[in-house]
Amino acid sequence: MADLISLKEIKRYYDVGGEIVRALDGIDLIIEPNEYISIMGPSGSGKSTLMNMIGCLDTPTKGVYEFEGELVHEMDDNQLASIRNRKIGFVFQTFNLLPKATALRNVEVPLIYANISKSERIEKAEKALNAVGLHDRMHHKPNELSGGQRQRVAIARALVNDPSILLADEPTGNLDSKSGVEIMKILDSLHDDGNTIILVTHEEYIADHADRTINLFDGKIKEDIKTNKRIRVSS
């Protein structure tokens, strides 16, 4: 079976006023299905850049990126959009929900771009919201929800299309610790259900939820360790 994700010699350079910033400077990384990975590293080390790369929001300056055997670095805009839509679920630190739309509507939007009929969209979106425990908040708008609830809507939206991988860039970064724990519970159980998860965090105790921790420094992988000493809050 092919690797889920394979990065070879991935580089991402930015040209800032003539000076080259090496946000990613030669990343080699293989990710198998149902892995639970945390990415750590100091600010500016390239964590978000790597996540955007894996999430097909960004394309490498150099290197080879294969997603389920397909060459992402050669894809055009429409193909990238389609991968983002069907294969990848993204959760952001700042939630990134559509502010004027209800929770249900927010979760429905990826399905619109996936060309799914209205009735099926509603059914799937309701199911995804149920899975994150928001069955009684479907018709609330983001400003009527707590931070933790908003992030749960974002997770439901990320999952609604049954993606191959869930990417979360500091998903608890804007939450109080209690909400953070709730979110981590959801991610843990998603992993238990067979999902592949990568999350970025600054917190050791969040990273400890994962089975594998990757440490970035200056755009390079400094450390890549299997932990296996999983701490589960409860279940």
Added chain:
Amino acid sequence: MAKFSHVNSTIREGFRMAIEAIRQNKLRSILTLLGISIGVFSVIGVMTAIRTLESSVNSQLDILGTNTFTINKSPAIQIHGPGGNRKIRQRKNITYAHYEEIKRKAKLPLRVSVLDGTGERNIRYKDKTLKKSAELRGADEWALRSINAYLADGRNFTPDDIRFARNVTILGPDILDILFPFEDPLGKAIKIKGIDYTVIGVTERKGQAFGQSQDYFVLIPISLYIQRFSNRWTSLGIVFEAESADMYEKTMDEAIGLMRVIRKVPVGEENDFSILSNEELMETFAGFTGGIKIFAGSVSVIALLVAGIGIMNIMLVSVTERIKEIGIRKAIGATRRDILTQFLMEAIFLSQFGGVVGVILGIAGGNVVAIVLNVPAVVPMDWAFYGMAVCSLIGIGFGIYPAWRAANLDPIESLRFE
């Protein structure tokens, strides 16, 4: 099929976004819509008004009979500078002698007849009188044909009535309504300026033309008219009828030539008389409406251009306001085309909405003319369609650049935008 339903759902999403955006920025949207509405209103309003005018005129321009034209001293519609008016006033009158001479010499016309009119109020039958001056016309046996009227009852003038200046009269139905509401008028004598005239005929009702009744007239023999109602300003109209449409031009040329000879107009000088024909009335009218059409056209082109720029402006603002939203949509799978479609839809929807308002107001406004002229209301479907098509074009034309900008935003940059 899948492709189609995808387009369909994107369009529906765009429609939804458009309504949401308009609802959230009511005032801004209304101001933008207003520009489009005014542009469409002016063109639809004027076109509707002209359409009602045209339909009323076309149905009424048979004031004169077919294949006929009239030679008068002065034109029916006078458009000229200050000098021109005096020139026309100094023209010699057209006399009965002119009429008799041209009638004798003209070979081509089917008939030549004579007509003149004046306002006269002093017309009564027993105790019934007119409140308002009637059109009193001196006529011959062809007059009914000249004014395109038909006898409803009684008989026409005979050549003898004319030759012997008999005291007989034919009445228009409006006169009949006043003088003979309950009586058969035929054979009765009415008094015009105190002298008795026997009613020999009444005409069918013609209705209105240009807002005026065409049925408020009294005909008497032209010979009597000249004796009793002419003065030094009286100038007759000579009506010619050609044998056929093909002979119309030739008949007119002959009449003009003869008239110049009879009135001794030197070679090279302008005619000292005017020719009135249905065609000429139509042309004058078409020239008049053409001017209005061009004016309304330019007003709406300018208004629509300004409105288009307004739409472009509002769309650029809208794109900037929603950079973050565009980033989110792209991150969860929207393609460039999805974003482009959504913003284009919004622009088209905005302009269509303004267009609908403009079309409705325009048709309503234009039909005020129909009410004034008392003709049936007109709904110019073709112009409404053009109006809406132009609105779509404006939406696309001025919305494409903002939409293109939105579609080409970088997803990461957009997501980071605050």
